[in-house]
Amino acid sequence: MASLSPFELKDELIKAAGGGAVERPANLAMLNAGRGNPNFLATIPRHGFWQLGLFAMRESERAFAYMPEGVGGFPKREGIEERFEIFAREFKDTPGTGFLAGAVSYVRDQLGLNAGDFLYEMCEGILACNYPVPDRMLKLSEIIVGQYLRREMIGKHPFVGEFDIFAVEGGTAAMTYIFNTMRENFLISPGDTIALGRPIFTPYIEIPQLNDYQLEVVNLDADVANRWQYSKKELDKLRDKKVKAFFLVNPSNPPSVKMDDESLQYIAEIVKERPDLILLTDDVYGTFADDFVSLFALCPKNTILVYSYSKYFGATGWRLGTIATHRDNVFDAQIAALSKDKRAILHKRYESITTEPDKLKFIDRLVADSRTVALNHTAGLSTPQQVQMVLFSLFSLMDTPDAYKNALKRLIRNRKAALYREMGIAPEKEDENQVDYYTILDMEYLGGREHGREFVDWIINNTQPSELLFELAKEARVVLLPGRGFGTPHPSGRVSLANLNESDYMQIGRAIRKLMDRYVKRFHEATGKKAK
Incomplete structure (x- = not known):
């Protein structure tokens, strides 16, 4: 399995986390921190998408209004901006409409583009009634x-x-x-x-x-x-x-x-x-x-x-x-x-x-x-x-104070703090270049810092690649990806900080701490030495 891509190895880890003879509490759900898929999403532009779709359908139905059989036509460019203003007033309290109206204003007033041309391109695009032209991008x-x-x-x-x-x-x-x-x-x-x-x-x-x-x-x-x-x-x-x-x-x-x-x-x-x-x-x-x-x-x-x-x-x-x-x-x-x-x-x-x-x-x-x-x-x-x-x-572009961006940064950095706190590891000094979408738990670096180099050498010499990740999956139902598959020089695990809730990262931190305490005990029993 050491030769597998980490994304293929993940499937084996998920199998390990889902089965086995180890008795687990019924409420212990699998925590898959191996995937980079976030559990957050931008709602406002999605609301705007659905409202734009409703406006575009109105435009389509205008073309063949005389046909009751559900046949629409292409939107018409002439007068589309005025018709959108009527639509925006009619649905001003519906989520997404205010964003759309603001987007039309931004395109016209800040980017200097023709608002009618923009609305026409968006309506034709969301209706998907024509090939992409130009084919590289509209x-x-x-x-x-x-x-x-x-x-x-x-x-x-x-x-x-x-x-x-x-x-x-x-x-x-x-x-x-x-x-x-x-x-x-x-x-x-x-x-x-x-x-x-x-x-x-x-x-x-x-x-x-x-x-x-x-x-x-x-x-x-x-x-x-x-x-x-x-x-x-x-x-x-x-x-x-x-x-x-x-x-x-x-x-x-x-x-x-x-x-x-x-x-x-x-x-x-x-x-x-x-x-x-x-x-x-x-x-x-x-x-x-x-x-x-x-x-x-x-x-x-x-x-x-x-x-x-x-x-x-x-x-x-x-x-x-x-x-x-x-x-x-x-x-x-x-x-x-x-x-x-x-x-x-x-x-x-x-x-x-x-x-x-x-x-x-x-x-x-x-x-x-x-x-x-x-x-x-x-x-x-x-x-x-x-x-x-x-x-x-x-x-x-319209979010000039970066409210959405700052909210996401706060979200993932709070998750990282919770993870490290429960592992019992002090986080690194503040680094302006740190992004924190993932964090990598480097065995040689963090293990050496917390428990000493002798302990790290003993772990490396007495475990197989990804063995600790499989133990974590079997016993705590926690799935991490092996850092080696991404080209890291040391044994490590990748934790996505984007796809679980803060309480889940606290649970992952406790599981990692429990696993490491057990290996520290084995090290002491095998060598007669105490870890750092």
Whole structure:
């Protein structure tokens, strides 16, 4: 089982937590802290979605009002803004209507877009009565989501130029599409070397090893003793010209720590020396951080930005994600500089969708490849998904005091405090880079700090990988994921702080403390020594 992905091992741990001969109180429910799926969600933009749907249905029924058989038509652009104002007044006390009215005002007055065009795009989108056009992303939707990404990923950092966005089915689809299009366009080839910033979301470790890619991997390891930051020695591995790309999750998964300003700047300096280096940053947890700045902000021309709405808005089932690239980027430049033979292969690949395939941008190649090129005309994220993405974005943009963000931070940080308090472990000193969506219980670091190095060595030498996690599952019905599957250097367990209630984390903390006390006792009996 040590060879299993942590997400597959989780299923075995759940089985262990659900059965066995150990007698348990009837009210002892399984506590699965292995999943990152949050148990909170944004209600206001969802209310807005349903009210928008009702307004859009009115618009549809107007078109074919003479037909009683349940036949509607497309909404009409002319007069739609005035009709919405009537709707908003009529349902002003219904949850979501006030938010929608505010969103229309914000789009018109703050973003400078035409309110009628916005309402028409949203109505047509939520009715899903037309193909996504443009297929990469609906026109005004891309502008609004772009403003959200600017606020959350770039912030106050200077940023020159514009970027394009491809709306995709969550962060996992983004990963799949990017790896595939980079391979198809010879940006990576079998035998090439990429760098991974570890710990990292497990698929980034597993995908390069597949027969589809056969990539060599150089690991850049963040260190728990260094507050999960990369040392300059690790980052210097990017100076090696054989490293074609650097993939990272920021803030990290599972340590849940954002890269500090010094490290971001150090990478930017390396990119100046290596303008050919491709960066891919997955910043799904960035919205939980204080004053987050993405690597995309510092190195926009070299960076592919992946962002998912899943965690921050509690929308994993919606499958909402984005890929963003600067309009002046190294990916297009590297494709243009390929050999004549390779350019001929790509010309033939894309010639059915454009009269100038050589000029097709990398991000539009992503769109085409997502439908194996031949089905490019039916590419694009479903339009109701894009509408919800837009409403989430507007909800955040309109929340100028960050009330929603601060509430989520408070929620997960209170859970972390409860967990550590019941474990009997003092939390680390305050770290401005700590995000706390997850916490990683590092056996060598925390175990050594609390019980001494001899105890840690005895544990490592006398237990199998994940043995403590299985004991925790069998005896306390608590499920954690093994940190090793994410590339952590030490035996550890990942605790999601997003998917259970505070009282549950207190229970998990007590179960961990009970388990460790038992191992401390075994250590004493086996060695005759007392733990620290």
